[in-house]
Amino acid sequence: MSDQSQAAERPGSVPGDPSAVQRALIEWYEADHRSFPWRETEDPYEILVSEVMSQQTQLDRVVDAWTDFLDRWPTVADLAAADRADVVGFWTSHSLGYNNRAKYLHEAARQVTEGELGPTDRSHGGGDAGGQWPRDPDGLSDLMGVGPYTANAVASFAFNNGNAVVDTNVKRVLYRAFDVPDEDDAFEAVASALMPDGESRVWNNAIMELGGVACGKTPDCDGAACPWREWCSAYETGDFTAPDVPTQPEFEGSRRQMRGRAISTLKEYDRLELDELGPRIRVDYAPDGEYGRDWLRGLLSDLDDDGLVELTERDGETVARLRR
Structure with missing residues (x-):
């Protein structure tokens, strides 16, 4: 074709x-790209640990736990020889979610080191100490607790042999x-x-x-x-809906739109007091109304926090200008 x-x-x-x-x-x-230590290795054991830890935990939090885990059990053989209660205790102390994942990871390590899998590979993970690893997603799926996604991730990142x-x-x-x-x-x-x-x-x-x-x-x-x-x-x-983003946020009248108008206006006028700036952002601006000085101060404070706008006081009035 x-x-x-x-x-x-x-x-x-x-x-x-x-x-x-x-x-x-x-x-x-x-x-x-973001730097994570498991992106710097092709060791299937280290990659499997990162994938299991990442299943319901933010990646930034996983880094320390992953490092501590490998300091304690550097190879798959070390993990297989560990007391399962110690592995589960580590999981709990690092708030890594369901303890079953620790049990499955420990059992998977035993499967690798005891040669209970199909066609395997000894060229990764420290020779005999690293155990025997399947190289493809189907083989890796035979590991305890390893589903299709995790198997494919290990095949991809350790062996460059995965699916999309x-x-x-x-x-x-x-x-x-x-x-x-x-x-x-x-x-x-x-x-x-x-x-x-x-x-x-x-x-x-x-x-x-x-x-x-x-x-x-x-x-x-x-x-x-x-x-x-x-x-x-x-x-x-401009439509950024998606399967996990079912409703496109309205842009017209949104805070995002008002931020953009504030920046554009201050580019044109350099600096303005609140009651000069407000009507140029919203036609319904009223100093003491719902969209008045308090609302505008909040909007400008956000821009100030983002390093985009500078707020100063002059003769009892708040003045806004773009940061240089």
Whole structure:
């Protein structure tokens, strides 16, 4: 089947030749991304620990727990030899969620070290001390407590041998960027078509980073320099609804709109007192009304906190100006 025929059957609006889309995302990710220690390793044990810890815990909180865990049990063999009560106690003391995850992780370590799995790999994780690891998602799914998503993550990040990841963040990105229907089969098809062959490690990291940094529930397209703005339907239309963002916040009359008007007005007038600035932001501004001085002070205080506006007092009046 030709590339054009494949593109015609593909859900959404992904370009027939996705190479430019692929290149833009990978270059964006490799130029600058959040630094997490498990992104600096290809050890399947270390990556599995990070994936299990991250299931319902913010990544910034996982870093310290992950480091402490590996300090205590540096290899999969060390974890397998540990007392399960100690592993569960660690999990509880670090507030990592359901204790069953600790039990399953401990059991998975025992499976690896005791060779209870199918075709395995000894080239990662410290030779014999690292145990024998399956290299693909199907094999990794045989580990206790390891579901399809975690198995694919370990296969991708440890062995560069995974499938295209499809999590909530990726669905949000594909829905917004390429009008992919909110259907699991459609997301799977588009995610697979977009991932370059043999690049699951960098690609899955990059597209999840895009969903976490630029295309969150509240998008930051320009601030995060989203590499897909050129192709993105949501960026073109301003409609950033998504499967996990069902209602597009109203922009007209929103605080976001009022902040923008305040900045634009102060660019034009340099500095203004509240009663001079207010009517230029809202036609219904009234000094003592609902949208009056107190409301405006709150708006400007937010801008002051963001380092955008400077507030001073002059002859008993509050004066606003842009920070230089």
